[in-house]
Amino acid sequence: MxxxxxxxxxxxxxxxxxxxxxxxxxxxxxxxxxxxxxxxxxxxxxxxxxxxxxxxxxxxxxxxxxxxxxxxxxxxxxxxxxxxxxxxxxxxxxxxxxxxxxxxxxxxxxxxxxxxxxxxxxxxxxxxxxxxxxxxxxxxxxxxDQLDKERSQAELQALTNEMDPHFLFNSLNALNHLIVNEPSLAYAFNNKLAQVYKYFLINRNKELIPLHDELEFIESYVYLLRIRHDDKLHLHTVLTSQTQKVMIPPCSLQILVENAIKHNEFTEENPLHIKVSANENFLYVSNNFKPKPYVVNSTGIGLKNLNSRYRILFQKDIRIERTRENFTVKLPLIT
Incomplete structure (x- = not known):
């Protein structure tokens, strides 16, 4: 005009x-x-x-x-x-x-x-x-552009919805184990599971959340896992104040912690050490690598789901590095 x-x-x-x-x-x-x-x-x-x-x-x-x-x-x-x-x-x-x-x-x-x-x-x-x-x-x-945005949002929602059965599948397996072997801890496990699942329900429709919130969730999640695994599991967080502004797709760390527990063999003598650290470009989630000698009962969507979410949101891929001693997943930093 x-x-x-x-x-x-x-x-x-x-x-x-x-x-x-x-x-x-x-x-x-x-x-x-x-x-x-x-x-x-x-x-x-x-x-x-x-x-x-x-x-x-x-x-x-x-x-x-x-x-x-x-x-x-x-x-x-x-x-x-x-x-x-x-x-x-x-x-x-x-x-x-x-x-x-x-x-x-x-x-x-x-x-x-x-x-x-x-x-x-x-x-x-x-x-x-x-x-x-x-x-x-x-x-x-x-x-x-609008159609592409709507398509991306629809794909992201579909990928987020995959988290629900994936998370329940593994959590109910853990609860089933406790009910059979340690009934006294099953009640406490169930309460913690409710708290963790509440976090998932609150954040499932968000594209990004602060890394600080995700770490608080992981602390509760790992506590829940320790009820089952005793001292066989350790979480180490090595982050600086610069990571306070970092954003992350919700439940990203939960997928990686869950993946490490699912695929590795660990005992009290040789516990599983999971370390969360960062540099200027990536958030590192690494664990000592000792694969289980048998086929793991897994849906196989964890890392694939996480990579798809990063690709849709940021056009970036997560990186996986595997050595004889360590398995590391590098998540691109989003500030």
Whole structure:
């Protein structure tokens, strides 16, 4: 809208003044200053009629030619109709000027005036076509961006929903073990499980949470695990004050702690040590690596889920490093 008003304010007067000069149909030396202003006003009105008529034609014909596959034929159609309108308007204008001003000029001047009107109409049409295409491209980009955002949110929600059965599957296995082997601790385990699951329910629809909140949750989660594993499990946190502003997808650390416990063999003599640390680019979650000698009962969606969440949210992948002694997952830092 602003571009349209600006174009009108600039080019309609310029065209109105230029048309008679280009055509040579006005003898300016014969007229006073007031008359020259009136002459300019007359041809500015002609310019205004051509401009408004061409834009009206453009707006009305554009929806009709969209089904046509060839874009050049679309533009050609509008240019031809606009040129015919400009030729008629220009001819009427120059004839009217000849009558009211009693000017005498050769026929070539009339033809030049009409030709200039046609050229201006084609120029207006092409200019407005560029503006329309630019606006349509902008709208299309917004629509695509919105659809892409909605798709990402839907994928992220689907991945988050996977956490529910995944978490319950492993927790109920642990509770089942306690009920059979240590019934006295099953009640305490159940209460802690309720607290941990409350955290999951509160944060499951959030894309990001502060790392500090996730660490508090992990402390409760690891406490719950220690009821089952006694002193076989240790969590070490080595973080600086700079990590206070770090954000993380909810339950990211829980997935990695759970993954370490699920896939490694550990005893009181050789406990499982899980360490959380960070540098400028990554959050490290590492554990001593001693794979279980048997096939683990696992749904197999933990690390895959976590990597998909990072890819959707940040277009980044988590990194996994495995050595004989350690297994490390590197999460990109988000501040």
């Amino acid at each position: 602003i571009k349209d008003l600006l174009l009108k304010a600039i080019f309609i007067p310029v065209l109105g003044i230029s048309l008679p000069i280009i055509a040579g149909i006005v003898s300016y030396e014969r007229h006073s200053s007031v008359q020259m202003i009136l002459i300019a006003a007359f041809f500015i009105v002609t310019s205004f009629l051509i401009w408004m008529g061409c834009t009206w034609i453009h707006r009305k014909l554009r929806p009709l030619y969209r089904p046509i596959s060839n874009p050049f034929s679309k533009i050609l159609t509008v240019c031809v109709v606009s040129a015919l309108y400009a030729a008629c308007t220009g001819s009427l204008s120059v004839i009217t000027w000849q009558k009211i001003a009693n000017e005498s000029f050769p026929e070539a001047g009339m033809y030049r005036f009409v030709a200039a009107c046609i050229a201006a109409a084609i120029l207006f049409t092409l200019l407005y076509e560029i503006l329309f295409l630019s606006k349509e491209r902008e709208l299309d980009t917004k629509i695509v």
